[in-house]
Amino acid sequence: MITNCSIIIIESNLIKIMLMIQGNEVSLEAEIFQSGNEFNNTVVLICHPHPQFL
Amino acid sequence: MHNNVISYIFNHLVKNDISCLRFNFRGVERSTGKHSGGSGELSDVHSCITFLQKREIQRIIICGYSYGAAIGCSAVNFSESIIGFCAISFPWDFMGKNYKNLSQTEKPKLFIQGDQDSIASFDNFLSHYNFYKEPKEKIIIKGADHFYWGLEGILADKVVKFVKKFNPS
Numbered sequence: 001m002i003t004n005c006s007i008i009i010i011e012s013n014l015i016k017i018m019l020m021i022q023g024n025e026v027s028l029e030a031e032i033f034q035s036g037n038e039f040n041n042t043v044v045l046i047c048h049p050h051p052q053f054l
Numbered sequence: 055m056h057n058n059v060i061s062y063i064f065n066h067l068v069k070n071d072i073s074c075l076r077f078n079f080r081g082v083e084r085s086t087g088k089h090s091g092g093s094g095e096l097s098d099v100h101s102c103i104t105f106l107q108k109r110e111i112q113r114i115i116i117c118g119y120s121y122g123a124a125i126g127c128s129a130v131n132f133s134e135s136i137i138g139f140c141a142i143s144f145p146w147d148f149m150g151k152n153y154k155n156l157s158q159t160e161k162p163k164l165f166i167q168g169d170q171d172s173i174a175s176f177d178n179f180l181s182h183y184n185f186y187k188e189p190k191e192k193i194i195i196k197g198a199d200h201f202y203w204g205l206e207g208i209l210a211d212k213v214v215k216f217v218k219k220f221n222p223s
Contacts, residue, residue, distance in 0.1 A: 026087035030077035046076040047122030
């Protein structure tokens with residue numbers, strides 16, 4: 001459950017990362033947009049549809 | 055990261071200067087592992103929430119589309135940091151009761167549904183919607199099927215308006 005992340009690309013406030021999930025050897029591709037310089041505000045976590053719809 | 059609905063929502067949030075995170079479930083594109091049919095994907099959502107909390111994010115709104123609504127919104131009670139959810143075309147009828155029960159909450163909820171959707175069936179939408187406790191709201195998008203082609207902008211605008219209610223600044 002505990003996650004670490006590695007940053008791949010930074011484009012302005014858009015950060016592309018890989019979230020590493022310890023224990024089950026899964027890493028998740030993710031993108032984060034940080035509002036201004038603040039990252040302690042409200043964050044919308046967006047979940048994709050089933051892979052067959054991608 | 056390649057879905058028309060999700061991309062519109064993500065980009066519209068960015069344009070409105072609202073912090074957001076999107077990710078691919080396990081086994082999709084560059085995410086490793088294998089698709090697990092639900093339990094592993096729910097764990098993926100939990101991991102993203104944990105990741106945000108470790109970065110001292112105190113308020114999280116979940117926004118899920120289709121399968122992502124069923125999985126994502128099922129994590130609504132995982133943490134007090136989650137303050138509400140937006141479910142787009144929640145596929146109750148083929149995801150089973152477990153996800154419906156897990157997504158029950160007294161936190162604010164928005165359900166968006168297309169009136170031409172035959173996958174997340176519009177015919178049964180109201181009966182499922184009525185299951186949920188207040189506070190809740192629904193938006194029916196006329197002419198939209200499950201894929202919202204050509205209507206993504208309208209959809210994304212509804213999501214942003216919902217999110218702004220939590221963060222009026």
